[in-house]
Amino acid sequence: MNYEKIFLEKLEELKAQSLYRYIPKLDVGADKYIKVNGKRCLNLSSNNYLGLSKNQSLIEASKEAVSMFGCSSSASRIVTGNYSIYDELEHKVAQFKGYERCLIFGCGYVANLSVISAICDRDWVILSDKLNHASIIDGIRLSNAKYFRYKHNDMDHLEKLLREHSSKKKLIVTDTVFSMDGDIAELQDIVYLSQKYGAMVMVDEAHATGIFGKGRGVVHELGLK
Ligand SMILES: Cc1ncc(COP(=O)(O)O)c(C=O)c1O
Known part of the structure; x- marks a missing residue:
């Protein structure tokens, strides 16, 4: 089996169908205006329509959390990666939504x-x-x-x-x-x-x-x- 040939053929097939995906080169992303190849562009293709990526209080809270807890939970939540701030967040979201409980996922x-x-x-x-x-x-x-x-x-x-x-x-x-x-x-x-x-x-x-x-x-x- 020539796997390299199989994959190259598959890639050519995707390109011929205009289904080959390119990851855009962004100088600055996650904002209303982004920079692509040095050019300022209005970003109409993000999910950031509430502008939360640049919300100042979220930025400050994130910095504070990283300095208190570090930048990794070190393990999954069901092992030793759980933090009290996760429980606090889930409690607040459940209250806000009007439900008994809530579980936050990474995405x-x-x-x-x-x-x-x-x-x-x-x-x-x-x-x-x-x-x-x-x-x-x-x-x-x-x-x-x-x-x-x-x-x-x-x-x-x-x-x-x-x-x-x-x-x-x-x-x-x-x-x-x-x-x-x-x-x-x-x-x-x-x-x-x-x-x-x-x-x-x-x-x-x-x-x-x-x-x-x-x-x-x-x-x-x-x-x-
Ligand atoms: C309706 C819906 N559900 C789930 C997802 C997946 O979310 P994420 O990109 O956070 O994995 C998306 C992504 O845009 C979505 O539009």
């Missing part, structure tokens, strides 16, 4: 992988909006659950799938604000259908937290739980 990808694979296994059916973020799809794959995509925001299609799997344990999962199109899930209808067919609902509020429902997200904005 959204890991949150979706962890939550879905912790809740569901091969005995579950997961119904997922076609435009959900890729991390949700990876979480579903990791869980080994049976997986069906419903057409984007199509409640008739969702209901059909719920009816077909009425005897199974079911999870409906959706972005609340969709990451690519920026539209919003039909959450009230999803909750109604979940109650009608005995399903759980999981929402990804990555693009709604800080924006809707006084910062608490679309679930809060619509008065849902």
Whole structure:
């Protein structure tokens, strides 16, 4: 087997399909204006729409935390990498969101992988909006659950799938604000259908937290739980 040849061919294939990814060279990133090859550009491709990357009180708090606790937790949280400030943060976020408990992850990808694979296994059916973020799809794959995509925001299609799997344990999962199109899930209808067919609902509020429902997200904005 000539693995080098296999990989080079694959790379050429990706380039021919315009699917080859380049990592942009940035002189200065994480701001409203970024510098690319010395040129000042307005950044329309980041998730920093609340401007938190340059929030002065967050910068000061981060510096203080690093000087108190160092720049590594030294191990995973379930070993010896836990700190009281994590517990404090989770308590505050849970209070803010109006829930009993909260668990903070390092990024959204890991949150979706962890939550879905912790809740569901091969005995579950997961119904997922076609435009959900890729991390949700990876979480579903990791869980080994049976997986069906419903057409984007199509409640008739969702209901059909719920009816077909009425005897199974079911999870409906959706972005609340969709990451690519920026539209919003039909959450009230999803909750109604979940109650009608005995399903759980999981929402990804990555693009709604800080924006809707006084910062608490679309679930809060619509008065849902
Ligand atoms: C809806 C949604 N969920 C999860 C993620 C993954 O988040 P992260 O980039 O923090 O891993 C993203 C990323 O943009 C997203 O848009």
